[in-house]
Amino acid sequence: MASYFHDGIQLYLNEMMDWDEYFRFRKGDDCDVESERAALVGVLETCAEICQEMEPASREHYHLAAELVDGEVVLPPHVQEFYDRLKDAGLVSLSIREEYGGFDLPAMVNNLVLQMASRSNASMMTIVGLQSGVATDIQKYASPELCERFLPAFASGDTQGAMDLTEPQAGSDLGSITTRATEEGGRYFLDGQKIFITNGGAEIHLVLARDDDNFDKSKGTTKGLSLYICPRHNEDGSKNGVFVERLEHKMGIHGSPTAVIRFEHAEAFQIGTKGDGFKAMLDLMNNARLGVAAQGIGIAEAALEEAIRYSRERKQFGVAIGDQPLMKNMLARMTLDVEGSRAILYRCIALLDRNESIKAYLDREKNLSEGERAELQAVMDRNNVRIRLLTPLAKYLGTEASDRVSRMAIQVFGGLGFMAESNPGKLHLDAIITTIYEGTSEIQVSFALKEIGKGALSIVFEELQKELGELKSENLTEYADKVRKGIDRIGEAAGALMQDFSYALICSRLVSEMVISVVVGTELLRQADVRPERFDLAASWVNRTMVELEALAQRVSSGGVERIERCEKIIALMD
Ligand SMILES: Cc1cc2nc3c(=O)[nH]c(=O)nc-3n(C[C@H](O)[C@H](O)[C@H](O)COP(=O)(O)OP(=O)(O)OC[C@H]3O[C@@H](n4cnc5c(N)ncnc54)[C@H](O)[C@@H]3O)c2cc1C
Numbered sequence: 001m002a003s004y005f006h007d008g009i010q011l012y013l014n015e016m017m018d019w020d021e022y023f024r025f026r027k028g029d030d031c032d033v034e035s036e037r038a039a040l041v042g043v044l045e046t047c048a049e050i051c052q053e054m055e056p057a058s059r060e061h062y063h064l065a066a067e068l069v070d071g072e073v074v075l076p077p078h079v080q081e082f083y084d085r086l087k088d089a090g091l092v093s094l095s096i097r098e099e100y101g102g103f104d105l106p107a108m109v110n111n112l113v114l115q116m117a118s119r120s121n122a123s124m125m126t127i128v129g130l131q132s133g134v135a136t137d138i139q140k141y142a143s144p145e146l147c148e149r150f151l152p153a154f155a156s157g158d159t160q161g162a163m164d165l166t167e168p169q170a171g172s173d174l175g176s177i178t179t180r181a182t183e184e185g186g187r188y189f190l191d192g193q194k195i196f197i198t199n200g201g202a203e204i205h206l207v208l209a210r211d212d213d214n215f216d217k218s219k220g221t222t223k224g225l226s227l228y229i230c231p232r233h234n235e236d237g238s239k240n241g242v243f244v245e246r247l248e249h250k251m252g253i254h255g256s257p258t259a260v261i262r263f264e265h266a267e268a269f270q271i272g273t274k275g276d277g278f279k280a281m282l283d284l285m286n287n288a289r290l291g292v293a294a295q296g297i298g299i300a301e302a303a304l305e306e307a308i309r310y311s312r313e314r315k316q317f318g319v320a321i322g323d324q325p326l327m328k329n330m331l332a333r334m335t336l337d338v339e340g341s342r343a344i345l346y347r348c349i350a351l352l353d354r355n356e357s358i359k360a361y362l363d364r365e366k367n368l369s370e371g372e373r374a375e376l377q378a379v380m381d382r383n384n385v386r387i388r389l390l391t392p393l394a395k396y397l398g399t400e401a402s403d404r405v406s407r408m409a410i411q412v413f414g415g416l417g418f419m420a421e422s423n424p425g426k427l428h429l430d431a432i433i434t435t436i437y438e439g440t441s442e443i444q445v446s447f448a449l450k451e452i453g454k455g456a457l458s459i460v461f462e463e464l465q466k467e468l469g470e471l472k473s474e475n476l477t478e479y480a481d482k483v484r485k486g487i488d489r490i491g492e493a494a495g496a497l498m499q500d501f502s503y504a505l506i507c508s509r510l511v512s513e514m515v516i517s518v519v520v521g522t523e524l525l526r527q528a529d530v531r532p533e534r535f536d537l538a539a540s541w542v543n544r545t546m547v548e549l550e551a552l553a554q555r556v557s558s559g560g561v562e563r564i565e566r567c568e569k570i571i572a573l574m575d
Contacts, residue, residue, distance in 0.1 A: 002305055003048060003052070004047075004048035004049075004051050004052050004116045004119060004120075005044050005045055005047075005048035005116075007531075008339065008342055009044065009112055011527060011530070011531060012108065012346050012350075013037070013040060013041055013044070015530045015531070016346070016350070016526070016527065016530070017108065017350055017353070018354075019033055019036070019037045019040075020033050021354075021357065022106065022353060022354070022357045023036045023037075023357075025357035025358055025360060025361035026356075026357045026360045026361070028364070040105065040106070040109050043091065043094070043103075043105065043109055043113070044109065044112055044113070044116075046089050046091065047086070047089075047091050047112075047113050047116050047117075048116055050082075050085050050086060050089060050091070051116040051117055051119065051120040051121075052120065054078070054081070054082045054085065054120050054121060054124075055119075055120045055121070055302075057078040057081070057082075058078060058082070058120050058121035058123075058124070059423050059426060060078075061076060061077075061078045061255075062254065062255075062426045063254055064076035064077075064078065064079075064254060064255060065247075065249070065250075065254040065255065066079070066201075066247060066254075066255060066256070066257035067247070068201075068244060068246070068247045068259075071243065071244055072201060072244070073199075073200065073201025073244060073247065073257045073259065075127075075255065075257070076254075076255050078121075078255070079121065079123055079124050079127070079255040079256075082117075082120070082121055082124045083124060083127060083128070083157075086117070086128060086157075087156075087157030090103070091113060091128075092128050092131055092132065092154075092155075092157040093131055093132045093135045093154045093155050093157065094109060094110045094113060094132060095107065095110050095132055095135070095136050095139075096135050096136075096139060096151055096154060096155045097139060100139070100147060100148070100151035100152055100154075100155055101151070101152045101155035101156060102135075102151070102154075102155040106353045106356070107287075107290075107349050107352045107353050107356070108346070108349045108350065108353055110132055111290060111291065111294045111345070111349050112294075113128070114128065114129050114132075114291050114294040114295065114298070115294040115295075115297050115298045115301075116298065117129075117298065118294060118295040118296075118297075118298025118299055119298035119299065119301050119302045120298075120302075121255065122252075122253055122256075122295055122298065122299050122427075122430040122431075122434075123253045123254060123255030123256035123430070124255060124256075125295050125298065126198050126199060126253065126256040126295070127160060127199050127256065129288070129291040129292075129294075129295065130160070130161050130162060130163055130198060130199050130202070130288075131154060131157075131159075131160045131161050131199075131202075132291075133161070133163065133284055133287050133288045133291060134154070134161025134162070134163060134204060134206050134284070135151060135154035135155075135161065136284070136287060137206060137227075137271075137280065137281075137283060137284040137287075138150055138151060138154075138204075138206070138229060138271065139151060140280075140283065141227065141271040141272040141280045141283075142229065142269070142271040143271075146229060146269055146271065149235075150204060150229065150231075153203075154204075159202075159203045159204055160199055160202040160203060160204070161199070161202050161203075161204045161205070161206060162197050162198060162199045162200050162201075162202040162204070162205045162206070162259075162261075163197075163198070163205075163206050163281075163284060163285075163288065164179075164194040164197050164200075164205050164206065164207040164208065164230075164261060165177070165194070165208050165281065165285075166194060166195055166196045166197070167179065167192070167193060167194055167195060168193070168195055172439070172440060172442075172443050174208065174222060174225070174278065174281075175220055175221045175222045176220060177208055177209065177210055177225060178192060178210060178219070179191070179192025179193070179194065179207065179208075179209040179210065179263060180192055180209060180210055180212050180215060181209040181210065181211050181212060181226060181228060181268065181270070182212040183211075183212065183213065187267060188228060188267070188268050188269065188270050189241075189265045189266060189267055189268065190207060190209050190228060190230055190241075190263040190265075190266045190268045191263055191264060191265060191266075192209065192262075192263050193245075193260065193261070193262050193263070194207070194260070194261045194263075195260050195261075196248070196258055196259075196260075196437075197258065197259045197260070197261050198256055198257070198258055198259075198437075199256070199257055199259075200244050200247075200257060200258070200259025200260070200261050201244055201257055201259065202232075203231055203232050203233065204229060204230075204231055204232075205229075205230045205231070205232070205242060205261065206227065206228070206229060206230075206281075206284065207227070207228045207229075207230050207263070207268060208225050208226075208227055208228075208277055208278065208281050209225065209226060209228055209268075209277075210224055210225055210226075211224050211225075211226055211274065211275060214275065218275075222278040223275060223276075223278075224275050225275070225277045225278045225281075226270050226272070226274050226275060226276070226277035227270070227271050227272050227277035227280045227281055228268035228269060228270050228271070228277075229268060229269045229271060230242060230263065230266050230267070230268035230269075234267065240266045240267055241263060241264035241265045241266035241267075242261065242262075242263055242266045243261065243262045243263075243264065244259045244260070244261060245259070245260040245261065245262050246259065246260045247259055248260075250433075251429050251432065251433075252426070252428075252429030252430040252431075252432060252433055253430050253433055285438060285439065286391050288438045289391055289392065289394070289395040289438045289439065289444070290345065290348065290349060290352075290391060290394060290395070291438075292395055292398070292399060292434050292437065292438045293341065293345045293394045293395045293397075293398030293399060294345065294398070295398075295399075295402075295434050296341065296398040296399040296400075296401065296402030296403075296431060296434040296435075297338065297341050297342055297345065297398050297401075297402065299402045299406060299427050299430050299431045299434070300334075300337065300338045300341065300398075300401055300402040300405040300406060300431070301338055302423075302427055303334075303402075303405050303406040303408075303409035303423075303424055303427040303428070303431075304331075304334050304335060304338055304405055304409065306409055306413075306423050306424055306427070307331060307334065307408065307409040307412040307413070307424065308322070308331060310412055310413055311327055311331060311412055314414075321412070327412065330408055330411070330412065331412070332540065333408070334404075334405045334408050334409070335537070336537065336540060336541055336544070337401035337404060337405050338401065338405060339524065339537055339541075340397065340401065340516075340520040340524070340541060341394070341397050341398040341401045341402075343519075343520045343523035343524050343527065344390060344393060344394045344397055344398075344516060344519055344520050344523065345394040345398055346523075347390060347519065347523050348386075348387060348390035348391055348394050351383045351386055351387050351390070352387055354379075354383060355380050355383050355384065355387070358376050358379060358380050359380065361376070362376060362377070382459050382463070385451075385456050385459045385460070386456070386459060386460050386463060388451050388456065389448060389451040389452070389456040389457075389460055389515070390460075390519065392439075392443075392444035392445070392447040392448045392451075392512075393444070393448050393512055393515060393516050393519070395438065395439070395444050396441050396444040396445055396448070396512060396516075397516050397520075398434070399431075399434035399435045399441065400435055400441055402431040402434050402435075403428070403431045403432060403434070403435055405431075406424060406427045406428035406430075406431040407428055407431075409424035409427065409428070410422070410424045410425055410428055412424070441509075442509075444512075445508040445509045445511075445512040446505060446508050448508065448511070448512045448515070449504055449505065449508040449511060449512070452494060452498075452511065452515075453498060453501070453504070457490070457491070457494060457515070460515070460519070461487050461490075461491070461518075464483070464487060464518060464519065464522045465484065465487070467522050467526060468480040468483060468484060468522055468525070471525055471526070471529050472529055473528065473529050473532070473535075475535065476525050476528060476529060476535075476538070479521070479525055479538060479539055479542040479543075480525060482521075482542050482543075482546045483518050483521040483522055483525070483542060483546070485546070486514070486517060486518045486521070486545075486546050486549045487518050489514075489549060489550065489553045490511075490514045490515060490518065490549070490553065492553070492557070493511075493514070493552075493553040493556040493557050494511060494556075496556075496557055497511065497556055500560070500561050502561050502564060503559065503560055503561045503563065503564070506563055506564055506567075507555075507556050507559075510552045510555060510556055511552075511556065513548075513552060514549050514552050514553065514556075517541075517545035517546065517548065517549050518549075520541060520545075521538070521541055521542045521545060521546070524537060524538035524541050524542075525538045525542070
């Protein structure tokens with residue numbers, strides 16, 4: 001089995017991330033950067049070892065589902081064992097600050113842990129992913145008293161979390177939420193029903209609910225929603241009004257419990273700004289989106305590994321099927337999909353970590369001049385624009401690629417791939433959900449379009465141009481030029497598009513794919529600049545996607561709002 005802690009990850013730990021700046025900003029000039037970096041490597045090595053060891057059990061017991069016993073969720077034994085091993089190794093809730101018992105590790109490391117967990121078992125990944133996401137949101141938005149009360153148990157792994165947004169009438173459209181939060185003498189109580197709640201048996205629920213005092217006025221909008229911590233037990237150990245009504249039967253991720261939750265006068269603690277909970281939840285969702293991108297990549301890596309191994313073992317027409325040109329092309333395309341997804345995700349997370357470190361520096365260094373402060377603030381602001389665009393794109397690519405790669409792995413296995421016990425089949429069934437939860441792919445590309453509408457492309461493209469200009473290897477020049485042309489082409493096409501938002505929406509997937517192709521192209525070239533063995537990967541990405549980009553740009557530029565009408569006429573043929 002190829003190592004979980006492979007070169008594609010080590011590249012970022014050793015070369016692509018500026019750990020020197022990161023740790024000095026976060027911890028001060030006297031920090032021992034090398035030992036801090038070595039500690040991160042140690043965390044990932046341990047994680048890789050555990051995840052690798054748990055992989056056979058994850059595949060063997062794939063169909064075992066979580067069960068509801070006397071109102072409590074019971075995980076399948078292999079999922080529980082996997083969780084316990086990560087917990088015992090101190091590998092859960094890694095971003096919690098040291099004052100609450102955590103390790104305060106960079107988002108990059110947290111995300112890589114999720115990716116490895118998912119490669120082994122995508123169900124178990126949902127549990128640790130939500131645990132760390134919920135804890136991070138509490139840390140960011142709750143009062144010190146609430147942090148003190150709830151976070152130490154997250155850091156030790158004794159408590160898990162769930163994120164409760166979806167209701168029967170409120171899926172993609174969270175403005176339709178009707179779970180009600182009522183204030184009684186300074187305390188808050190929740191009433192309502194949430195559906196599809198991952199790890200719904202968890203002790204701590206982070207709930208988006210509509211405030212009673214503004215209920216009718218704010219109905220149908222995301223205003224008037226607040227974010228609440230709602231534990232299943234009160235501080236004295238008695239039960240709070242949070243009930244797991246049912247667990248769903250699903251196509252995939254069977255070991256991940258998906259619950260219907262009922263709140264009946266359940267006491268909850270409001271965090272963040274009242275009436276503005278959607279913003280705080282967006283923070284959690286954005287982190288969760290990067291987590292789901294990692295989940296998709298983990299699944300895709302597992303599928304790709306299976307496909308490459310099988311293509312070398314299986315002989316037809318006297319040769320290994322992997323020696324057939326068509327198969328080689330397919331396996332290379334799968335690899336490009338996985339590496340491209342990784343490239344955009346890591347770029348985005350590196351920016352998040354950079355901003356976190358600058359923020360820590362600004363908070364700590366009180367004696368900085370106004371000029372120095374303003375300069376660093378400007379860097380953070382630009383990074384934030386890039387993060388807001390790259391996050392939905394990373395989620396979109398990482399999960400759609402997971403769906404494609406795992407489907408292609410089934411194809412590589414031929415008839416065996418369609419058997420119930422086939423590993424590619426199991427991985428594909430797990431991959432599908434990644435394109436749906438934390439916002440469907442359609443929602444991701446419309447979010448990306450919104451950011452483009454606000455002008456994000458100019459900053460993102462300026463940074464890409466700068467990075468292309470910094471490449472040192474001469475053999476990359478030709479490819480950097482192709483990416484530059486692609487950037488110009490997107491500028492022309494997107495400019496025309498923004499004249500009509502309805503038409504822009506119908507093109508949002510095309511535009512997102514064009515932007516992805518230049519962002520990933522630049523990042524893969526940067527990788528090839530430090531690792532020459534990645535040249536063919538970068539060159540192939542650029543060659544393939546720049547040809548596609550031209551076709552996409554022509555399609556975007558040649559149409560108009562009448563295309564929507566044409567779609568309606570085509571669909572009407574089925575009436
Ligand atoms: C296994 C599983 C686990 C989940 N875990 C959680 C969880 O832990 N917490 C939680 O709160 N929720 C969770 N969800 C819910 C999940 O986030 C929603 O299912 C998802 O956001 C889509 O909402 P929906 O199912 O209502 O689909 P709908 O919103 O009804 O969408 C149906 C289709 O319409 C498309 N669509 C909708 N609006 C638009 C638009 N404006 N433009 C273009 N297309 C559009 C969608 O892309 C989709 O293809 C989970 C769901 C599943 C299946």
